Amino acid sequence: MPTLLAFPAWRDNPYLNLLYLAPRGAGWDVQGTTAYEELVKRTRGLGRGDVLHVHWTQPICQTAPDEATARERLETFVDTVTSARASGVRLVWTVHNTLPHETAYRDLEIELAERLGELADTVIQLNSHTVEAVADEYALPVGKVVTLPHASYTGIYPESVTxxxxxxxxxxxxxxxxxxxxxxxxxxxxxxxxxxxxxxxxxxxxxxxxxxxxxxxxxxxxxxxxxxxxxxxxxxxxxxxxxxxxxxxxxxxxxxxxxxxxxxxxxxxxxxxxxxxxxxxxxxxxxxxxxxxxxxxxxxxxxxxxxxxxxxxxxxxxxxxxxxxxxxxxxxRRYTPYAMSRDFLRILDGGSPLGPTSGEQGPPSAEQGPTSAEQGPTSDEQVAASA
Missing domain, CATH: 3.40.50.2000 (Glycogen Phosphorylase B;)
Structure with missing residues (x-):
């Protein structure tokens, strides 16, 4: 079965654990790392049909001790991903924040976002107006953008206390x-x-x-x-x-x-x-x-x-x-964790997400690109990573 390498992948992050439920159930080998060096090493080991899924970008440049090292990290990452894509690896990028909340090398972070947009096969936005929201910093490739709403945590957190x-x-x-x-x-x-x-x-x-x-x-x-x-x-x-x-x-x-x-x-x-x-x-x-x-x-x-x-x-x-x-x-109750995970699996498999079932009305199903009313810019935590 194909491998999905998630970055950064904290074991206790509830969003990531929920997102990958359906892919794991379908046989995907879901792996992850939080370290930049390990990201580069393991990306080089991916092959045709595998997926690199980038979430929060802060560990790539912003944890570097100085700007020169941050620049080197950026170039190494881009070269590594470019080579992996030439070998048949797909890149999926989920845009959680416009930019990392605490940014030491702002220009490099904007450049990284631009390069990710260029390299990505699919860009996932959680908020359906992300393209407009980030437009002051960088442009997302509209034709690659898919909306996958953040599900609730229904059934995950205990509701045992009044x-x-x-x-x-x-x-x-x-x-x-x-x-x-x-x-x-x-x-x-x-x-x-x-x-x-x-x-x-x-x-x-x-x-x-x-x-x-x-x-x-x-x-x-x-x-x-x-x-x-x-x-x-x-x-x-x-x-x-x-x-x-x-x-x-x-x-x-x-x-x-x-x-x-x-x-x-x-x-x-x-x-x-x-x-x-x-x-x-x-x-x-x-x-x-x-x-x-x-x-x-x-x-x-x-x-x-x-x-x-x-x-x-x-x-x-x-x-x-x-x-x-x-x-x-x-x-x-309109859009539950497994519904989100199911829709993400369909994105991985190259299909169109189903969206909420008849009993799950509410947040829209994932759609390819903005609608006609959402073209171009018209107009800042996350959530920690995740909240």
Whole structure:
């Protein structure tokens, strides 16, 4: 059976594990690595009919100690992939972010994206407006682009705790209006904006609680401490969460807030929907185009007085959170993990994805290229890798 080499492939990344379910079941030998050197070595060992599937590009150039080494890595990678394609290896690139969120060599990263677009046999976009969203940085080859929406996590994360049980576990009063941020806590995720907005909101909403949970770098933690909102109950956990712990933190919140800077896709958004929690996102054109009709997604303007804008959007979302939480859970059932994996397998096999079945209406099936209404640019986390 053919080999699929995924890069970078972290064993505990839920999105990757779900995506490759159907290919593994169909007999594909799914392998992976997270190291650049191993990527080059193993790509050279691929043969006709095999697939190299590139996801997040940050480890190729951005982990280099200096720009000269980053340039060398880029050229070696491109030469290696070019040679592999001449031997019958296919390249699939999934665009998770416009650019890596923390970029030391920006120009090289843009060049890498352009070269990947040129070399790829198929470019997968999770958000159907990715072509427009990345156009300010680089152009994606429209004729190669396929839309494969990010599925929910239905059936994956345990839903064994009630809202009451989750709040008792975390020490949150049952009737306290509660907003949450769960995922790796990093500067690009707009965490200080969230803290400032929570302080504003605390003066308007009685007995407000803020939940913060996720791995936090040692150099970021002092900044969090300095900006903690006054007069707001804050419950924190600055480390990785197990799947069960993740469910507790989401279930304890009324509204999840993700004020990411230049977010393209967010796995956290889909996890929130899976656990029936409405979300607040920045009003980016591609996000509005994708989720603007969903009652469980609210938007704030990421310009002007951003703190006040965010506080206002969260306050409004809290008012309707019980109703929109049910809408979020309904959305999550429309496109399930195995449906996504099945569609990815059809892409690998050269066919057209089936899309949602009759019982899975919602996110569109994967389509080759944009529709006539999506031609060209018209107009920033991910999701960590993945959230």
């Amino acid at each position: 809202r009451r049980q989750a709040r008792e576990h975390l020490g949150v009063p049952l009737l306290s209006p509660t907003i949450g941020f769960v995922g790796q806590i990093r500067p690009y995720k707009g965490i200080t904006t969230l803290l400032a907005a929570a302080e504003v909101l605390g003066s308007q909403v009685e007995d407000l609680t803020l939940l913060l949970a996720g791995k936090t770098r040692d150099d970021v933690l002092p900044e969090i401490d300095r900006h903690l909102p006054r007069d707001v109950r804050t419950v924190r956990h600055h480390d990785f969460l197990s799947d069960a712990e993740m469910s507790v933190w989401f279930s304890a919140a009324d509204v999840m807030v993700f004020p990411y800077a230049r977010v393209l896709n967010s796995g956290s958004l889909l996890l929130a929907a899976t656990l029936g929690r409405p979300c607040v996102l920045p009003r980016e054109p591609h996000l509005v185009a994708e989720f603007g009709d969903e009652s469980w997604v609210s938007f704030y303007r990421p310009s002007g007085d951003v703190v006040q804008n965010l506080a206002g959007a969260v306050r409004r979302a809290l008012v309707s959170s019980r109703r929109t939480g049910h809408d979020a859970a309904s959305y999550a």
